[in-house]
Amino acid sequence: MALVGIYPTFGADKPPACLDFPGWGTVQPLHRRSERIPEDASGRSLAAVDLVAGVSATALSAPDRRALFQSVAQACVDRDCSYAAILDAAGARLAEAGTRGDTTRGEPFSLGDGIVGRLELGLPAGLAGPPLAQHLVRALTAVLAAAAARVEAFANQHRVADRLQRALLPPDLPDHAAVRFHAAYRPATDETVVGGDWYDAFEIGDGRIGVSIGDVAGHGLEAAVAMGEARRAIRTAAAGFGSPSEMLDYVNGILALQDSVGMATAIAGFYDPRDGTFRYASAGHPPPILVGPDRRPHALPAGGLPLGLGANGASPDWTVTVDPGTSIVMYTDGLLEYSRDILAGERILRETIAGTDLAATTAPAEALHAAIFSTVENTDDAATLVLQGLGDGPSRSLRSSAFPNAAAIARGTLRRHLHDLGASREASERVLCAVGEAVANAIEHGREGGAFEVDVDHAGGVLHVEVRNEGPWREFHESEERGRGLPIMQAFADGVSVTTTSSTTGIRLTFGLSETAAS
Amino acid sequence: MTAPADDFAIREMAGCTVVTVLADLDIGTVDAFKDLVGEAIAAGRPVVVDMTACAYADSTGLRAIAKTHAGGPAGSGLVVAPKGTVRRLFAITGFDVALAPFETLDAALQHAAEKGPAA
Numbered sequence: 147m148a149l150v151g152i153y154p155t156f157g158a159d160k161p162p163a164c165l166d167f168p169g170w171g172t173v174q175p176l177h178r179r180s181e182r183i184p185e186d187a188s189g190r191s192l193a194a195v196d197l198v199a200g201v202s203a204t205a206l207s208a209p210d211r212r213a214l215f216q217s218v219a220q221a222c223v224d225r226d227c228s229y230a231a232i233l234d235a236a237g238a239r240l241a242e243a244g245t246r247g248d249t250t251r252g253e254p255f256s257l258g259d260g261i262v263g264r265l266e267l268g269l270p271a272g273l274a275g276p277p278l279a280q281h282l283v284r285a286l287t288a289v290l291a292a293a294a295a296r297v298e299a300f301a302n303q304h305r306v307a308d309r310l311q312r313a314l315l316p317p318d319l320p321d322h323a324a325v326r327f328h329a330a331y332r333p334a335t336d337e338t339v340v341g342g343d344w345y346d347a348f349e350i351g352d353g354r355i356g357v358s359i360g361d362v363a364g365h366g367l368e369a370a371v372a373m374g375e376a377r378r379a380i381r382t383a384a385a386g387f388g389s390p391s392e393m394l395d396y397v398n399g400i401l402a403l404q405d406s407v408g409m410a411t412a413i414a415g416f417y418d419p420r421d422g423t424f425r426y427a428s429a430g431h432p433p434p435i436l437v438g439p440d441r442r443p444h445a446l447p448a449g450g451l452p453l454g455l456g457a458n459g460a461s462p463d464w465t466v467t468v469d470p471g472t473s474i475v476m477y478t479d480g481l482l483e484y485s486r487d488i489l490a491g492e493r494i495l496r497e498t499i500a501g502t503d504l505a506a507t508t509a510p511a512e513a514l515h516a517a518i519f520s521t522v523e524n525t526d527d528a529a530t531l532v533l534q535g536l537g538d539g540p541s542r543s544l545r546s547s548a549f550p551n552a553a554a555i556a557r558g559t560l561r562r563h564l565h566d567l568g569a570s571r572e573a574s575e576r577v578l579c580a581v582g583e584a585v586a587n588a589i590e591h592g593r594e595g596g597a598f599e600v601d602v603d604h605a606g607g608v609l610h611v612e613v614r615n616e617g618p619w620r621e622f623h624e625s626e627e628r629g630r631g632l633p634i635m636q637a638f639a640d641g642v643s644v645t646t647t648s649s650t651t652g653i654r655l656t657f658g659l660s661e662t663a664a665s
Numbered sequence: 666m667t668a669p670a671d672d673f674a675i676r677e678m679a680g681c682t683v684v685t686v687l688a689d690l691d692i693g694t695v696d697a698f699k700d701l702v703g704e705a706i707a708a709g710r711p712v713v714v715d716m717t718a719c720a721y722a723d724s725t726g727l728r729a730i731a732k733t734h735a736g737g738p739a740g741s742g743l744v745v746a747p748k749g750t751v752r753r754l755f756a757i758t759g760f761d762v763a764l765a766p767f768e769t770l771d772a773a774l775q776h777a778a779e780k781g782p783a784a
Contacts, residue, residue: 444693493671550693553723557689575750578721586692586723631724637757 330511342369356384360412391427394460439471470537480528580638588615690726
């Protein structure tokens with residue numbers, strides 16, 4: 147058992163205005179000072195951590211209160227305390243600082259399983275009478291009791307997290323020239339609801355990198371074991387599959403043979419460095435979010451039925467391009483469901499992603515967890531895996547499945563090109579409008595579940611953009627319903643040509659990037 | 666996460682539903698736009714589409730605006746003041762004439778009050 151002493155002091159910058167102390171203080175770790183800390187009642191030796199409570203006159207908001215608890219708890223965790231009891235001898239410490247005055251004795255407080263501490267408080271002479279001091283001491287006692295409970299919860303959380311991560315999550319993620327992986331795992335604050343979330347990324351041997359993230363239904367040790375089996379089943383299957391969807395259906399069959407795995411949601415896929423694409427499929431898992439260099443978050447498609455339902459039901463294969471500066475955030479629903487309001491959770495996640503410079507952060511997955519769980523408690527466990535493209539400038543060729551948000555993603559990539567080329571605002575607008583139409587057309591009229599490609603080529607002040615999709619050209623200019631795309635392309639591009647075969651359509655757009663070439 | 670709530674703002678004003686388009690109105694957001702407009706029309710209120718804050722639209726978005734204009738109760742589909750790129754798209758597609766957008770939200774609301782059913 148370790149003891150954490152929390153010593154309230156009142157410095158010159160915290161005048162006795164604090165005497166209408168509302169019940170909360172700020173606590174900062176100061177330094178280790180282990181002398182003078184007595185043994186506890188049963189004679190066990192005690193390690194000590196000094197914390198200084200500077201008491202504010204202003205009532206703290208709930209997040210600040212939470213930050214208070216976390217700072218106390220973190221200080222304890224940092225110092226390897228497995229348990230925290232609180233307080234002794236504050237008066238003596240204050241005497242050292244020459245501020246000894248009235249000393250008052252707080253009531254012992256407990257965590258519900260026995261007395262763990264007692265607060266004694268010294269006040270500067272002449273600044274406060276006994277009633278005020280008693281008021282203070284009661285208020286601080288409440289703070290510290292809550293802090294102690296928090297410390298204990300943190301200690302539990304860390305024990306569980308360590309056990310799970312060491313045993314079941316990959317110790318290392320692949321290190322690659324074109325992409326990097328970051329992951330974070332946060333167990334539920336309540337130990338009893340620790341669940342079966344996992345993440346994984348691994349080199350396959352043929353150059354591709356396998357990626358998976360998932361969530362086994364249920365909680366506790368069984369879910370954790372099942373999680374390990376699901377993760378390993380995907381790892382084992384990966385080398386034999388090109389299609390993530392087929393791989394998930396295969397894994398579904400494998401897991402059906404193992405009683406331990408009930409239902410699980412998952413995303414599994416392959417990053418292919420040869421063309422910079424990430425190809426994945428989903429089994430009932432929350433959709434990944436793609437964040438381009440402009441930091442706008444775009445939901446990617448997901449879908450599919452969870453594993454373990456019997457029938458195979460993985461989503462189609464989805465393909466996106468992982469450009470330099472682009473991040474793909476995959477996560478489990480612990481990142482959304484803390485408030486039992488998934489829509490609110492999605493909004494907070496999106497705002498957090500938009501407000502975090504993922505590409506510039508050394509630990510983006512941890513950063514997202516820290517930002518989201520600074521204001522809410524994680525009542526479920528949460529895993530996050532971030533796949534980031536490395537290198538300079540966007541790739542000149544973008545390949546993507548045809549899904550509605552792909553248009554905005556493609557325009558974001560193109561906007562980055564135009565910025566790199568130094569194109570004027572006016573020229574950029576023309577290019578984005580015309581290419582935006584071609585891409586919207588490819589998405590709307592391409593083959594169901596098909597892909598499209600955008601190639602960008604620039605030479606001598608002329609920009610060529612070619613948009614190709616699977617599926618024959620539809621005579622959309624003949625129909626009023628579809629009749630506005632082609633005129634927009636013609637109005638904004640200096641040249642438009644359409645080539646079509648029975649299986650593909652290509653729209654080639656040409657732009658002069660100098661101002662005088664504007665139409 | 667297909668229809669983020671922050672892509673559009675919905676307000677009830679002077680008996681009308683004002684749909685303010687904050688996101689790019691393109692193939693990725695148009696379905697959410699159609700749903701919002703459809704709900705308002707089903708509730709029997711004229712819809713005013715405020716394009717003032719919209720930075721980009723593609724032809725699927727423009728078609729949806731035209732449909733809003735054509736459907737719904739009298740005074741529906743009034744469009745407010747596209748700017749910049751979207752204004753140029755209106756000119757290219759003839760929407761600036763066909764939809765006769767209003768320069769201000771107040772003008773659109775006043776028009777709806779005169780033309781539309783009693784709020």
